Amino acid sequence: MKLLLAICLSVIGFAVPASAQTPAKALFGAKPDASQQRPAPFGSYSKGCVAGAVQLPETGPTWQAMRLSRNRNWGHPETIDFIKDLSQFAARQRGWNGLYIGDISQPRGGPMLSGHRSHQIGLDIDIWMRPADRLNLSRKARENISSISMRRAKGAYVNSSWTRAHHEILKAAAKDRRVARIFVFPGAKVQMCNDEKGNRNWLRKIRPWWGHHYHFHVRLNCPRGARGCVEQAPPPKGDGCAEARQWVANILNPPPPKPVDPSAPKPRPRRDYTLSDLPQQCAAVLQSN
Helix, strand or coil: CHHHHHHHHHHCCCCCCCCCCCEHHHHHHCCCCCCCCCCEEEEECCEEEEECCEECCCEECCEEECCHHHCCEEECHHHHHHHHHHHHHHCCCCCCCCEEECCCECCCCCCCCCCCCCCCCCCEEEEECCCCCCCCCCHHHHHHCCCCCCEEHHHCEECCCCCHHHHHHHHHHHHCCCEEEEEECHHHHHHHHHHCCCCCHHHHHEEECCCCCCEEEEEECCCCCCCCECCCCCCCCCCCHHHHHHHHHHHHCCCCCCCCCCCCCCCCCCCCCEHHHCCCHHHHHHHCC
């Protein structure tokens, strides 16, 4: 299969990597800008790429992109539009002038040089929990400033930095039809479950996950007509609050570790994806000017 891919790439004029085992992250991480193609996500959130990505401007009226040296402020046009819309909502919250935006994707998506198994098709966004009270941070400041953790007791509860504004911003994001899921630490989900008195349908999209206490992770649905995009399965029915409370219970009272079978084979380390592991369209995304 890999040999066949290499032959196809050579036929269309694509420079075949020096080795078929060259990590895809090295190929995608070397691209400084987007492909000159029609915008389209290919593959899944953790195994794909994005054509024709758009760069989020470093600074806008209600946002700033952070850690600019990473060059990860690229996404599908719908992603950029979503950020602008949500940041306008955030700017109306007390103590917020907008949003600080972390990783979206690399210019052509794909596996990242370091960290983040997802964020590969331009539809994932990390949004800092730190209120964006200043939107005039220099490039240097954006490399050194950090977000603020919202967790207490290893994520079982929110801490005193959590505000109603965090609740409202996450709620607005979850109610957006473009959003598939939002990942946040378990204590935040439970706090929102306890505080929400109105329609609770939106809570279904808020999913507890490890980490995600310095930022929350928004994942958008595949855009309409994006045939090469693989949707994630929808969240389970219901508001998900019982599940989140179980996460918290497990944090406070961890279940006993499973017995170790010394005869069991050791798990293989997760290998890096190569180009042949990704959707075939990703070769053309790399080749495009």
